Amino acid sequence: MKKSKQASKARDHLEILQTRVVVERDHVSSISSSDFPFHTSNRYPDHDLVERLRNKIIIAIEKKSQYDMEFDIIGVDASIANALRRIMIAEVPTMAIEKVFIYDNTSIVQDEVLAHRLGLIPIKADPDEFDFKQSTEHPTDQNTIVFKLKQECKRNPKASADEAEYINHNVYSAALIWEPKGDQAERFKDSPIRPVHDDILIAQMRPGQKIELEAHCEKGCGKEHAKWSPAATASYRLMPDIILKEEITGDLADKFASCFAPGVVEVENKTVDGESKKVAKVVNPRLDTVSREVLRHKEFEDKVQLTRIRDHFIFRVESTGILESEKIVFDSLQILSSKCTMLLKALDIKLKEKEETETSQNNENAMELDT
Amino acid sequence: MDCSDNTDNNSNNGNPEENSDFEISDILNFYTEKGSVTDPQSMTFSISGEEHTLGNALRYIIIQHPEVEYCGYSIPHPSEDKLNIRIQTTENTTAIDAMRKGLEDLKSLCAKISETFYKANRDFDEKNNIS
Numbered sequence: 001m002k003k004s005k006q007a008s009k010a011r012d013h014l015e016i017l018q019t020r021v022v023v024e025r026d027h028v029s030s031i032s033s034s035d036f037p038f039h040t041s042n043r044y045p046d047h048d049l050v051e052r053l054r055n056k057i058i059i060a061i062e063k064k065s066q067y068d069m070e071f072d073i074i075g076v077d078a079s080i081a082n083a084l085r086r087i088m089i090a091e092v093p094t095m096a097i098e099k100v101f102i103y104d105n106t107s108i109v110q111d112e113v114l115a116h117r118l119g120l121i122p123i124k125a126d127p128d129e130f131d132f133k134q135s136t137e138h139p140t141d142q143n144t145i146v147f148k149l150k151q152e153c154k155r156n157p158k159a160s161a162d163e164a165e166y167i168n169h170n171v172y173s174a175a176l177i178w179e180p181k182g183d184q185a186e187r188f189k190d191s192p193i194r195p196v197h198d199d200i201l202i203a204q205m206r207p208g209q210k211i212e213l214e215a216h217c218e219k220g221c222g223k224e225h226a227k228w229s230p231a232a233t234a235s236y237r238l239m240p241d242i243i244l245k246e247e248i249t250g251d252l253a254d255k256f257a258s259c260f261a262p263g264v265v266e267v268e269n270k271t272v273d274g275e276s277k278k279v280a281k282v283v284n285p286r287l288d289t290v291s292r293e294v295l296r297h298k299e300f301e302d303k304v305q306l307t308r309i310r311d312h313f314i315f316r317v318e319s320t321g322i323l324e325s326e327k328i329v330f331d332s333l334q335i336l337s338s339k340c341t342m343l344l345k346a347l348d349i350k351l352k353e354k355e356e357t358e359t360s361q362n363n364e365n366a367m368e369l370d371t
Numbered sequence: 372m373d374c375s376d377n378t379d380n381n382s383n384n385g386n387p388e389e390n391s392d393f394e395i396s397d398i399l400n401f402y403t404e405k406g407s408v409t410d411p412q413s414m415t416f417s418i419s420g421e422e423h424t425l426g427n428a429l430r431y432i433i434i435q436h437p438e439v440e441y442c443g444y445s446i447p448h449p450s451e452d453k454l455n456i457r458i459q460t461t462e463n464t465t466a467i468d469a470m471r472k473g474l475e476d477l478k479s480l481c482a483k484i485s486e487t488f489y490k491a492n493r494d495f496d497e498k499n500n501i502s
Contacts, residue, residue: 036431036434036435037434037435037436037437038437044437045437049435049436049437050432050476050479050480053435053480054479054480054483057483057484057487058487059484059487059488059490059491060491061491061492061494061495064492064495064499071488071491073484076480076484077431079427079428079430079431080428080431080480080484082423082424082427082428083424083425083427083428084484086422086424087424090424091424326488326492329488330485330488330489333481333484333485333488334481334485336424336425336428336477336481337477337478337481337482337485339421339425340474340475340477340478341478342395343398343399343418343474344471344474344475344478345395346395346397346398346399347401347467347470347471347474349395350399350400
């Protein structure tokens with residue numbers, strides 16, 4: 001009897017090590033994934049492990065607005081989740097101002113600073129409609145969007161006391177006027193190209209100062225410059241899981257609940273043998289910040305274990321407003337997939353090349369033998 | 372920097388078909404240990420234009436193959452545009468086949484995640500009446 005209890009305890013412990021990251025008072029343990037063959041058993045797997053991986057994936061959308069979403073991916077490894085996160089930030093292309101031709105700039109913002117500020121303005125344009133512009137290529141309506149900006153600051157002589165003294169004193173992103181080239185006016189008539197926000201302050205001027213410029217947007221990726229990143233934030237965290245090893249009751253339950261963020265632990269009244277008592281219950285671990293406050297108190301030491309579920313990723317993808325957040329996710333998946341396609345193709349070509357050189361060598365050898 | 376070329380190749384919008392085969396085959400090289408006899412079971416693949424994004428994901432997928440004895444990746448130098456993936460297998464397969472299976476598996480995993488995400492997204496929209 002005792003033996004079987006010990007065995008089940010050991011099994012529980014093993015399962016925690018396999019499925020959880022354990023957060024302890026002063027360190028984090030059970031960090032690495034053990035999800036590969038022959039790690040926990042010597043048995044040869046009798047089925048395709050990747051098939052199993054594919055079948056256990058669960059995705060649930062938690063919150064969504066047009067440019068912001070939170071969703072859970074359950075059943076993937078950190079390496080896959082991280083690849084997606086990295087791609088969303090650095091490899092999903094967008095359009096951004098890349099070249100600025102300054103005709104006149106008498107404001108106190110230096111040309112290069114002005115150009116940099118312009119580059120960071122998110123441009124509402126569908127990147128799928130454009131090609132990458134190679135450095136050797138000339139700008140065309142397929143790879144470039146042109147904006148013009150012309151603004152001059154003047155004094156307002158008729159200004160009353162509570163009115164602004166100057167006209168056109170603030171240069172906002174709304175001053176960027178799209179100039180359709182080629183068939184762009186026709187192509188984008190349903191969604192005219194414009195800055196995502198009209199109220200981004202670019203520069204400030206005083207009477208007599210003037211900015212006149214032409215800006216060219218090109219397609220690019222976040223890994224070259226962050227201005228092309230479609231994600232304002234793309235991050236994930238692991239789902240917290242608070243394991244209660246024994247019941248926490250009475251006043252201790254209140255103290256226990258106060259150790260966590262509001263809403264994580266609730267104190268319930270439970271009636272046992274006609275007697276009502278307070279019991280702590282974990283209701284929403286998602287809200288937990290994993291502050292480890294509970295582990296500072298001696299009385300909870302052996303009663304609770306703070307863990308995170310190793311394969312439960314809570315993603316938060318916030319867009320800059322160019323792409324919808326779900327599009328960023330779809331694009332990232334497609335980009336990862338196309339990387340594989342590309343390498344498979346490269347592998348085939350390399351093998352074919354190798355085969356050809358080998359056969360030609362063999363033929364030469366054979367010819368030498370003949371003579 | 373030929374960064375733009377790489378982003379072009381990796382992107383779904385970059386139309387990889389437009390690149391000539393010559394450029395594509397330049398992305399990948401593979402070789403066995405220098406100076407040793409050719410051993411199809413142990414090979415290092417050298418990929419240009421890729422980083423930890425693909426390196427770690429591919430490594431994880433390849434070690435799921437029970438015939439793979441070792442798979443690891445490294446980026447030899449941060450300023451060098453290069454990713455090395457080392458694969459050693461048992462007699463029952465070859466490093467090239469393991470690599471191919473890894474790439475195909477990663478692709479199918481992406482497709483599966485994409486499909487699941489699409490469904491979850493559609494269900495969420497239906498539930499919350501978002502058109």
